[in-house]
Amino acid sequence: MRYFYFFTAVLIVSAYCLTSCTTVPITGRSALHLVSSQQLAVMAATQFGELKKQSRISNNPKYTAMLKRVGDRIASVVVASSLHSKNVNWEFVVFEDPDQINAFAMPGGKVAVYTGLFDVVQTDADLAIVVGHEIAHVVAGHGAERFTQQLLAAGGAMALSYGTNDLDNSDQQMIMVAYGATTTLGALLPYSRLHETEADEIGLIFSARAGYDPRVAVDFWKRMDAANEGRPPEFLSTHPADATRQHQLTRVMPLALQEYYNSKL
Numbered sequence: 001m002r003y004f005y006f007f008t009a010v011l012i013v014s015a016y017c018l019t020s021c022t023t024v025p026i027t028g029r030s031a032l033h034l035v036s037s038q039q040l041a042v043m044a045a046t047q048f049g050e051l052k053k054q055s056r057i058s059n060n061p062k063y064t065a066m067l068k069r070v071g072d073r074i075a076s077v078v079v080a081s082s083l084h085s086k087n088v089n090w091e092f093v094v095f096e097d098p099d100q101i102n103a104f105a106m107p108g109g110k111v112a113v114y115t116g117l118f119d120v121v122q123t124d125a126d127l128a129i130v131v132g133h134e135i136a137h138v139v140a141g142h143g144a145e146r147f148t149q150q151l152l153a154a155g156g157a158m159a160l161s162y163g164t165n166d167l168d169n170s171d172q173q174m175i176m177v178a179y180g181a182t183t184t185l186g187a188l189l190p191y192s193r194l195h196e197t198e199a200d201e202i203g204l205i206f207s208a209r210a211g212y213d214p215r216v217a218v219d220f221w222k223r224m225d226a227a228n229e230g231r232p233p234e235f236l237s238t239h240p241a242d243a244t245r246q247h248q249l250t251r252v253m254p255l256a257l258q259e260y261y262n263s264k265l
């Protein structure tokens with residue numbers, strides 16, 4: 001009986017995959033999304049609203065203006081590239097915390113950086129590397145994919161452990177969905193290493209397309225690593241080692257430079 005339920009779960013997932021497999025822009029990777037971007041955006045907007053109430057929002061006019069300028073410009077590239085989803089409403093916020101050399105993104109287009117990041121960010125092009133990376137997480141649907149992964153993990157566990165009890169299918173699914181929601185909402189970081197590497201690549205293309213020189217990325221990531229020595233920030237913690245990242249930058253740079261030279265911005 002246990003196996004029957006397990007295979008039923010596998011079949012349901014396979015059926016979903018026929019309708020829910022999507023392609024990540026730029027990299028062309030296939031990804032499975034078992035949650036709609038709209039559902040996720042609504043949940044993330046609520047959580048981001050709470051975070052803004054509970055945290056100190058920076059009133060540093062220089063930082064705030066810089067993030068708005070760079071964020072709006074890269075977001076405009078996403079909109080112009082037809083990669084923009086109607087469920088995305090871009091919002092850029094600087095949180096006050098000088099100890100955090102960090103940034104994060106949430107589904108629905110919520111992007112935040114901490115004031116500590118400005119110890120390493122010197123120019124708009126530097127900030128564009130980070131903001132491009134965060135925007136790439138949103139556009140690539142990494143939140144939905146992560147949610148799906150955890151939902152499947154939870155669903156597999158539920159199917160096995162409840163395989164012989166009296167719960168009917170709809171109850172099981174409800175529990176699975178509720179479990180997935182509570183464990184993944186707010187757990188959108190750290191992303192897997194794959195997501196981090198992909199966000200680096202897509203982000204570099206976006207920032208170059210927005211007219212920011214991608215070559216600053218090489219030095220910028222070195223400074224980030226140096227600044228975070230001994231205390232890697234969350235959004236770097238799953239990043240590849242410096243040598244691996246530099247290798248990837250070398251691979252992506254010709255395309256990024258082409259985008260930069262063609263940029264009208």
Ligand SMILES: [Zn+2]
Pocket residue numbers: 133137191195196199235
């Ligand atoms: Zn990231």
